[in-house]
Amino acid sequence: MSTLLSDLPEGPRLPRAVQTALFMRARHRFAPRWRAKYGPVFTMRLALGRTVVVVTRPEDIRAVFAGPPEVFHAGEGNSILAPVMGRDSVLILDEDAHLRSRKRLMPAFNGAALRGYADMMRELAAKAADSLPTGTPLPIHAPMNAVTLEIILRVVFGMADGERLTALRPRINKVVDVGPVQIFGWTYPQLQRFPPWKTMRRHLAAADDLLNAEIAERRGQDLTGRDDVLSRLLAADPDTPASQLRDDMMTLLLAGHETTATALAWSFHELARDPDAQARARQAADSGDDEYLQAVAKEAMRLRPVIYSVARRLTEPTEVAGRLLPAGTIVTPSIGLSHADPDNFAGPAEFRPERFLGASPEAGTWIPFGGGVRRCIGAGFALQESAAVLREVLTRHTIAPGGPREDARSRNITLVPERGARVVLTPR
Secondary structure, three states, X not given: OOOOEOOOOOOOOOOHHHHHHHHHHHHHHHHHHHHHHHOOEEEEEOOOOOXXXXXXXXXXXXXXXXXXXXXXXXXXXXXXXXXXXXXXXXXXXXXXXXXXXXXXXXXXHOXXXXXXXXXXXXXXXXXXXXXXXXXXXXXXXXXXXXXXXXXXXXXXXXXXOOHHHHHHHHHHHHHHOOOHHHHHHOOOHHHHHOOOHHHHHHHHHHHXXXXXXXXXXXXXXXXXXXXXXXXXXXXXXXXXXXXXXXXXXXXXXXXXXXXXXXXXXXXXXXXXXXXXXXXXXXXXXXXXXXXXHXXXXXXXHHHOOOOOEOOEEEOOOEEEOOEEEOOOOEEEEEHHHHHOOOOOOOOOOOOOHHHHXXXXXXOOOOOOOOOHHHOOOOHHHHHHXXXXXXXXXXXXXXXXXOOOOXXXXXXXXXXXXXXXXXXXXXXX
């Protein structure tokens, strides 16, 4: 009979400020060291009294994802995002409020809806692929950010060309293009009077004004025949408050834009350095084999996780990984450590898209979209979009490295290629 431990797992003993800085700026470098030193469950102590227990084993991750939503609060775990996403964001809400918000949004991301978005995705991806420069090192992360933003604005928002769309693009880029220090600084309202937080707040306010204007204008239009997400939400409930719609739109825009762009950038970075995988991906693009192209994106997400971990805040004392953890503990399934575990994936440092053909990984091992009732509602959208962009680029270009293999760096809550995933494209 096992004994339930009541103390926190071991972990680094560095000061909270130091652990916070390491976690925000270089978690992908230090978490593997801490896992090797302290084992598959360890504790980090971060600023503002946050006690974080990291879990890495599939069975523990599955248990967290399956835990009662009233006990495992993901919204509270994501609270650092609330000033940007909004208090009514599906990422910030918990329990019944979260389920209601998720239920409202899900029809816009089901299979039929995704099929309806395919032509627009393909058209925008083709336009982006045609405009890529060739013959010179290209940090491909930037054009991937541009095309995924355009797809979100057109497909999710249904925005047409015009002054509002032109003004919104740079504002969104400014909101996204911040470092971990700026994001963490939102926890301290007094800092928002000073740069860079004051500047970020100004960009966010300007983006909000543009989004609210779009929502107000759309509310007064005939929505017959429109299938963008904003129009679907308004058609389903014309009385939805503008503040709710703003938070819905900002969440979908920010959560579904840069993450997919970064996964695509890493996909091209790895394909450029693996001629065999690139040859098969190019054949898949030519033949319309989206299963293999999605496998490329999935393997890039595994090898180069864009989000390194997800969080749940315990509302009461709860057993996790054989320990009774106190209420208020933040339990963090580690995406990065799970994806790099040789017990989960053979040869974890190798790029092998074939891992994702024909069978799904064991539950709790491949978790870029989280899991349980909090699994990302846009997962299917992201994979379909990734396949569309890969297909249009690979049917037009071959890809070679544009410099040395790159490491990741922290950007807001994501990990992005440190030099933009430089590649050289050559027309086929």
